Amino acid sequence: MKAKMLLKEKAVHGTALLPAAIHHLSYPQGEDTFFYLHWHYEFELVAVLSGAIVYTVEDEEFCIKAGEGLFISSNRLHAARSLDGMPCEACVVVFHPNLFGDQQQGSAYSKFVYPFLKGEVEYRKVLTGGEAWQRTIIQRMNEIDKLKDSNLSETELLLKSKLFEVWHYLYQNAVPAATPGRDGDGKAYKIDRMQPVLNYIHTSYKEEIALKDLADLLPMSEGQFCHAFKEVTNMSPIAYVIRYRILQSCSLLTETDSKIADIARSVGFNNISYFNREFAKAIGCSPSRYRREG
Secondary structure: OHHHHHOEOOOOOOOOOOOEEEEEEEEOOOOOEEEEEEEOOOEEEEEEEEOEEEEEEOOEEEEEEOOOEEEEOOOOOEEEEEOOOOOEEEEEEEEOHHHHOOOOOOHHHHHHHHHHHOOOEEOOOEEOOOOHHHHHHHHHHHHHHOOOOOOOOOOHHHHHHHHHHHHHHHHHOOEEOOOOOOOOOOHHHHHHHHHHHHHHHHHHOOOOOOHHHHHHOOOOOHHHHHHHHHHHHOOOHHHHHHHHHHHHHHHHHHHOOOOHHHHHHHOOOOOHHHHHHHHHHHHOOOHHHHHHHO
């Protein structure tokens, strides 16, 4: 999707030889948005050291408090803001799957990374510290945070050892995902079944789209359809339509001089106030600010 590509983070995390970076975030009281909606190919691990951060990951929202953590998979749209303007500090580690070895020949990659990327297992997203393995991960993240000012080429083995341990616990406590089978309950089947609906949204997003119209494409009852759609996209059909319209508006804001109200109408919003509100909710800033800084 061209519009989503605009939200791809431009920053480079680490190097080809060490594809990992440590970011110590520190925000004073009153700071609102920490970073706007974006995505990257790398995994992201967060440990909140003080205060709290509200993360939006795709269509889900998580409030991560001091002593807790969050795992964000690759290619996921995410943004972060403060909780009621309170100050906070956090350690964020961004690392590429290649950290674990060569995609073709590395045994660690093929055994412990590829099954997750393929969707065979699902990792715990929120790490509350309620279990011993989660507390271990948070502790390792605190230790990694202390490496932030070091020369990573000299502490490479130490950093890798901690990230490997973190991944070990994530993998050991993963939940098996549904696998494709003859009964048609596999995720691959569900995605194929939903494709006509996704195609319709992608070509008709400028028009008014009713839930019944989408459900009739399969056909299903509206309740069955909403459940099936959320299994595939992790969001409701209407939320997906709104998100898709917002992403299309991003490219128009940066690539054209059209008025914001005209752009809102051209992507399917009849109310400019509603567009502004949904844009800020999804991207983390107003359309005008996105255009200025884009």
